[in-house]
Amino acid sequence: MxxxxxxxxxxxxxxxxxxxxxxxxxxxxxxxxxxxxxxxxxxxxxxxxxxxxxxxxxxxxxxxxxxxxxxxxxxxxxxxxxxxxxxxxxxxxxxxxxxxxxxxxxxxxxxxxxxxxxxxxxxxxxxxxxxxxxxxxxxxxxxxxxxxxxxxxxxxxxxxxxxxxxxxxxxxxxxxxxxxxxxxxxxxxxxxxxxxxxxxxxxxxxxxxxxxxxxxxxxxxxxxxxxxGGSDPFIVLADADVEAAAKAAVKARFSNTGQSCISAKRFIVDESVADRFVELFCAGVKQLKVGDPTERDTTIGPMARASLRDELHRQVGRTLEAGAVLKVGGQPLTGPGFFYAPTVLDRVAPDMVAACEETFGPVAAILRVADTHSAIALANATEFGLGAALWTADVRHAKELVRQIDAGAVFVNGVVASDARLPFGGVKxxxxxxxxxxxxxxxxxxxxxxxxxxxx
CATH class of the missing domain: 3.40.605.10 (Aldehyde Dehydrogenase; Chain A, domain 1)
Incomplete structure (x- = not known):
């Protein structure tokens, strides 16, 4: 039935x-x-x-x-x-x-x-x-x-x-x-x-x-x-427009309540701009409205099933136990419905659950890196290869970097999306x-x- x-x-x-x-x-x-x-x-x-x-x-x-x-x-x-x-x-x-x-x-x-x-x-x-x-x-x-x-x-x-x-x-x-x-x-x-x-x-x-x-x-x-599946990286280099990147990051992670294969899931940010990015990103996340999905101003609805919400909470809990820092959210919401608070986890290490597994829901993992080389290496350090976003002011350099990223699509200074005009799919x-x-x-x-x- x-x-x-x-x-x-x-x-x-x-x-x-x-x-x-x-x-x-x-x-x-x-x-x-x-x-x-x-x-x-x-x-x-x-x-x-x-x-x-x-x-x-x-x-x-x-x-x-x-x-x-x-x-x-x-x-x-x-x-x-x-x-x-x-x-x-x-x-x-x-x-x-x-x-x-x-x-x-x-x-x-x-x-x-x-x-x-x-x-x-x-x-x-x-x-x-x-x-x-x-x-x-x-x-x-x-x-x-x-x-x-x-x-x-x-x-x-x-x-x-x-x-x-x-x-x-x-x-x-x-x-x-x-x-x-x-x-x-x-x-x-x-x-x-x-x-x-x-x-x-x-x-x-x-x-x-x-x-x-x-x-x-x-x-x-x-x-x-x-x-x-996917565990798409959202890479923010030192020369990126941090304000624009942080604003786009909210949409990249939390559209469809984060339940998308091409949602950005791992936010790989150069240490030199990470504090500012986290501040702006968390401010944007706090403005999201969780509630009745039939209301036009709602931006975060329920997760589709209770089992999905429970699995996501397990992933958050294990990541926090391993030493990540909770910045926003981190728990299911009380009352009817399969709602989960929009969540930001900072200082996530590459071996933590939120970085290793696909998180299919409203949870963002922020991983800090020392330089561009480390960012690209970490972006590729996953079994997945669906989409990736790269934020930088140096578009000429970006055209070289995109060839180093293992993904079916790389969007530079934009949010990964499917488009009838462009091929869509993954690797690995x-x-x-x-x-x-x-x-x-x-x-x-x-x-x-x-x-x-x-x-x-």
Whole structure:
């Protein structure tokens, strides 16, 4: 059984039965047949359909944002922004798909050679709860433009968001069955991966789950794109604009209540500016408003589940026991809901829990370093490699430093964010493959070489 448990009130808002094996089989049959027809449609028609998805998202923004806030606790203004970003991504790919997927001619003497991008088929999307609309749309918009279909297995705690996705695609008049969101348990995913009607899969989630799914997909010889955990560094060098960096750091860590793979988690600050950075950063954190996520001025909502809050508090406790200094917060809040006080831990050492593990919630760890070389080395001293931010006044030097940072994206003097125009993904234990940009739309295609010799 699936349920909507409101993380702000702890009230069970709704319950749903899992889809039956018969329903799952029907969805696979329909998706397979619909995708074969879809792949033969002109690209312009597919792109127009994806644009309609964007239109529907904007038309239903208030309803969809309210569902996101209800099921996972995101502050309503951020939920609305998630819907808007998803719509913009649909419109972006509708406009640029033809450019990204056009046949590429290769120079040749006696033959004609070119590269084409054919769809793979039906892709299984295993999606998380923290961005319940965006995470799916950023995969689905390019994948559909490329001619693929999709089966969505969403996180168990956002069933209404999962079902709303079904209705959005129906409202956009996409072919019946081309995209299906199923309420299935995690233990049933392996059978889907093995099913011959599933051509590939994409997953956004924890590294542990990614390893499990990758092993299952590997045995089935199926393509995967994995966007996994992160412990992103936010590096502040001695010459940085400390005021700007500290202001951006609050957003980088505490957006979505800190529940994001690309949230800045380790703030690596040059010792010469660390005291000033900590002062400004803590002042900004103290201005955050924790409360009812349906209220427009709330900036920190509840964590999505009690278990997540409890694990975060364990990480904070062990880090403090090891000698870190508590500057702000540090405890769950009393009353109903899974709220945790925005927390800043200073003088965190590299071997402390908050520096070694991914902290998925409103907790910032500040690590002080002696110089630029130490900052880059510490930034790379993690199993993860998703995003990184680098703050410095010397942009020319920054262009050299970014090549030394192990991450799928490095933002200089800015907050790491996903953008439909730019490839997104990680290295090391943060996964492989890319979403978004020109690279992302080609991930679920057969990059086919065509060679045509002279007629005889």
């Amino acid at each position: 699936f349920r909507t448990l409101n993380p702000a009130t702890e009230a069970v808002e709704a319950t749903f039965d899992a889809d039956s094996p018969t329903r799952v089989e029907q969805a696979l049959m329909e998706a397979s047949a619909a995708q074969r027809r879809w792949s033969r449609e002109p690209l312009a028609l597919r792109a127009a359909a994806v644009a309609r998805i964007g239109d529907v998202l904007l038309r239903r923004k208030a309803e969809l944002a309210a569902l996101i806030t209800l099921e996972m606790g995101k502050p309503i203004a951020e939920s609305e922004a998630e819907v808007e970003k998803s719509a913009w991504t649909c419109h972006f790919y509708a406009e640029h798909a033809a450019q990204y997927l056009h046949d590429e001619t290769v120079a040749s003497n006696a033959s004609e050679s070119f590269v084409v991008y054919d769809p793979l088929g039906v892709v299984l999307a295993i999606m998380p709860w923290n961005y319940p609309l965006w995470q799916f749309i950023r995969f689905a918009a390019p994948a559909l433009c490329a001619g693929n279909g999709a089966i969505l297995k969403h996180a168990a705690n956002v069933p209404q968001c999962a079902m709303a996705i079904n209705s959005v695609f129906a409202d956009a008049d996409l072919p019946a069955g081309l995209v299906a969101s199923l309420l299935i348990k995690s233990q049933d995913v392996a059978a889907l991966i093995d099913d011959p009607r599933i051509a590939a899969l994409t997953l956004t989630g924890s590294t542990a789950v990614g390893k499990l799914v990758a092993s299952q997909a590997g045995r089935a010889m199926k393509k995967q794109v994995l966007e996994l 234990q943060s996964g492989y493959g890319r979403e978004l940009g020109a690279v992302g739309i080609r991930e679920f295609t057969n990059i086919k070489t065509v060679w045509i010799g002279p007629a005889r």
